[in-house]
Amino acid sequence: MRIHREGYPTLILVGIILSIFNGLIWRNKTLRLITIPASLLIWGFFVRFFRNPTRYTPADTPNMIFAPADGTIVAIQPVHEPEYFDGERLKISIYMSALNVHVNRVPINGQVNYVKYHPGKYLVAFHPKASELNERSTMVIADTEGREIMVRQIAGLLARRIVTYLQVDQSVKAGQELGFIKFGSRCDLFLPLTSIPMVTLQQKVTGGETIIAKFS
Secondary structure, three states: OOEOHHHHHHHHHHHHHHHHHHHHOOOOHHHHHHHHHHHHHHHHHHHHHOEOOOOOOOOOOOOEEEOOOOEEEEEEEEEEEOOOOOEEEEEEEEEEOOOOOOEEEOOOOEEEEEEEEEOOEOOOOOOOOHHHHEOEEEEEEEOOOOOEEEEEEEEOOOOOOEEEOOOOOOEEOOOOEEEEEOOOEEEEEEEOOOOEEOOOOOOEEOOOOOEEEEOO
């Protein structure tokens, strides 16, 4: 299993803490029988969280928009998007639990037109206001026909770090890494209103592989 590069500092820190803790109680055989298995479970959780599975995004898929994250579809609705478009957009939201892969991926081929990080609160990621109030990072990508979509990484109650790799004027391909969010979080897509959703509420999606919508 591949580990994402964002995970190494955390895994090292957790490993040191667990090693010190087990070293301190090593002489207590009763406690040792409990803490060693518990430590392995904790370590295993962090290893699994930072996994980075290989994803295969079809290359020749015009008009298709791929899921930017693993998780569950929690919203499909028209909304007013004030930050960049200042107009109505179709929002599709993906909630990522702590058990999901947290690598975020580029939904379409194109060019990055906008990137901005916003500090903020840490409401639970599925809260309706999380997209506006939480710590978040916003990116706008235009395809070769000039159609723009917005991807927004949103921190959750436990997430305390959003990492975004994209830069303005960068050329990107669908499926490539866009960023990473640590622990429970959400990823929102803002699409043209004429876009056609290809998913339903509560559907599980796979980042870089599930077609989430298509341009009309």
